[in-house]
Amino acid sequence: MTINAAASQQKHPGGKPALELVCPAGTPAALRDAVDAGAHAVYCGFRDETNARNFPGLNFSRAELEDGIAYAHARGAKVLVAINTFAQAGREDLWQRAVDDAVAAGADALILADLGVLAYAAEAHPAQRLHLSVQASASTPEAINFLIERYGIKRVVLPRVLTLPEIADLNREIACETEVFVFGGLCVMAEGRCLLSSYATGKSPNMNGVCSPPSHVAYREEADGALVSRLGDFTINRFAPGEKAGYPTLCKGRFEVAGRPFYVFEEPTSLNAASLLRELVNAGVTALKIEGRQRSRAYVRKVVSDFRRAVDALGTGGEPAAAATDALSDLSEGSRQTEGVYRKTWR
Amino acid sequence: MLDDLYPPPGGKAQTGPGDALDGAPEARSENQKPLRLPGLVRRLPPPPGFLMAPLLQAFVTSLLKRHPEMFERLGDYGERRFLIDPVDLPFVLMLVPSPKRPLLIMKNRGAPVPWQAAVRGPALALLAMAQGEADGDALFFTRDIVIEGDTEAVLALRNALDDAALDLFEEFEAAFGPLSGAMRRLRPAAVALFEGLRRALTQLERLKAGADTQNGDKATARA
Incomplete structure (x- = not known):
């Protein structure tokens, strides 16, 4: 492996911190709120299975994307369009059309995962800036440098399973920018390769854009006030009366192990790396990157404005953690937060 | 604006390695809970149906006229029957957000209501969520709202409402034509009334929590 110090220096000219805040928008109104709250860039997707947040009532029509981009650009913010599911054989045109339409709408970058979609975008739109989605599961210098060389990607979104030293090592060995998650849903799996949702429901974020599709989710409140969540044929959790709840995902499920209920993979908790x-x-x-295209405008406004203050505080020598850790607990899954694997003292 | 009435989510954040596995979740302070109206309100007689039926229908029809994109965003879920259950009020609402013929009907609590998807929670929490001032997932995490039935339909409704960025006061004003001027004049009084009520209830809850703690301490001391 070769160390690419020049590339690393290029990212922060003069050694000055340059953190871009990339914020979620599930709807046009959320995009406007994110921009108004201080997002440097907003990411969003079309209203179909080309993006990994294909939930009912969410996402953008072609016209809404054009309007959203105009709104963001007028205020100095960028719009990144996620086309980050894996194209299905025989239906490639859906993904190719999404690429063409996002480019035509003036997207500042496309966030892609599928090699075929990357190849199409690189060939059909060589001037378009391409980012590699976390769904591409590229977390080694060899994989990332291959994709830079082959498709000219300018940035890679890293999975939430790398420690700080691993990220630093990686940055020294790759010739593109890196983007990391700092707040929101904590996926602890090999993203883009996780089959848990598919196993339980036949649908996955990778192919259909839905992790734990709501069509297969059911909640039942029992007479004693306990809440039972189910995904397909599986009981995911039984929250005691008053106990804070989490999403109905298998990776955050509580299952009986050795005769006692236990969180096998991870507890209901959200990532908050503001202190890092x-x-x-x-x-x-x-x-x-702030996770949460499936969340409300209230979430977007609060999280984006807190993190923007934290990023600004970095530039002025202030304490970024205080700006972004207070008051975000209640927006977190299970009302709990963690720094995840960034500091590897976790499980 | 309901942000006058509905305190934003908050509470001391829990961060730090290991806390997801080892730390006990921190309870929200009393003034961060969605306001529940006093139990007495739920026992009051509901507003008369003959008065509410035309008002609610005028409201939902006006909503369709003013926000067609919200109904379009719902797609096929617009034909679902949603039960909106403000658990601290003496009535429930049945909503069919159909772009062809929207319906909003009030039913007395306990009366049979056919529904396919239901959202239950304190009235002010539901209102705050409806106009984008509270996060639905956060209210679910804290168990302030409960979802039943067709989860997909509930999500579609929540997302479509959130994108519409409604101001419910404005929508009521727009719906009631000649009455809207009077409603606009009543708005500051209504906000002041609810804010006074919120403060009084918060104070009462604090006093009650203090009394419970004292009683608990005494019981512990006796033991």
């Missing part, structure tokens, strides 16, 4: 922003800058990270 300085370390992330030092590790060579370019952009911070």
Whole structure:
């Protein structure tokens, strides 16, 4: 492996921190709120299975995307369009059309995962900036450098399973920017390769854009006030009366192990890396991603404005953590937060 | 604006390695809970149906006229029957957000209501969520709202409402034509009334929590 110090320096010219805040927008109104709350960039997707948040009532028509891009650009913000599911054989035109339409709408970058879609975008639109989605599961220098060389990707979104030292090492060995998750849903799996949702329901974020599709989710409140959540034929959890709840995903399910209920993979909790922003800058990270295209405008406004204050505080030598950790607990899954694997003292 | 009435989510954040597995979740402070109206309100007689039926129908018809994109965003879920259950009020609502013929009907609590998807929670929490001032997932995590039936339809409705960025006061004003001027004049009084009520209830809950703690301490001391 070769160390690409020049690339690392290029990311932060003059050693000055340059963190771009990339914020979620599930709807046009959320996009406007994210921009107004201080997002440097907003990511969103079309209202179909080409993006990994294909939930009912969410996402953008072609006309809405054009309007959203105009709104963001008028205020100095970028729009990144996620076309990050895997194209299905015989239906490639759906993904190719999404690429063409996003480029025509003026997207600042496309966030792609599928090799075929990457190849199409690189060939059909060579001037278009391409980012590699976390769904592409590229987390080694060899994989990332191959995709840079082959498709000219300018940024990779890293999975939430790398430690800070691993991110720093990776940044020294790759010739593109890195974007890391700092807040929201904590996926602890090999993203883009996880089959848990598919196993339980036949639908997955990778192919259909839905993790734990709501069509297969059912809740039941029992007479004693307990809440039972089910996904397909599986009981995911039984929350005691008053106990904070989480999403009905298998990876956050509580199952009986050795005769006692136990969180086998991970507890209901959200990522909050606000206290690590300085370390992330030092590790060579370019952009911070806030998860939550399926969340409301209230979530977007609160999380984006808190993190924008934290990022600004970095530039003025202030304390970024205080700006973004207070008051976000109640927006978190299970009302709990963690720094996840960034600090590897976790499980 | 309901943000006058509905305190934003907050509470001390829990961060730090290991806390997801080892730390006990921190309870929200009393003033961060969605306001529940006093139990007495639920026992009051509901507003007369003959008065509410035309008002609610005028409201939902006006909503369709003013926000067709919201109904379009719902797609096929617009034909579902939604039960909206404000658990602290003496009535429930049945909504069919159909772009062809929208329906909003009030039923007395306990009366049979056919539904395919239901959302239950304190009235002010539901209102705050409906106009994008509270996050539905957060209210679900904290168990303030409960979803039953067709989860997909509930999500579609929540997302479509959130995108519409409604101001319910404005919508009521727009729906009631000649009455809208009077409603606009009543708005500051209504906000002041609810805010006073919220403060009084918060104070009462704090006093009650204090009394419960004292009683608990005494019981512990006796033991």
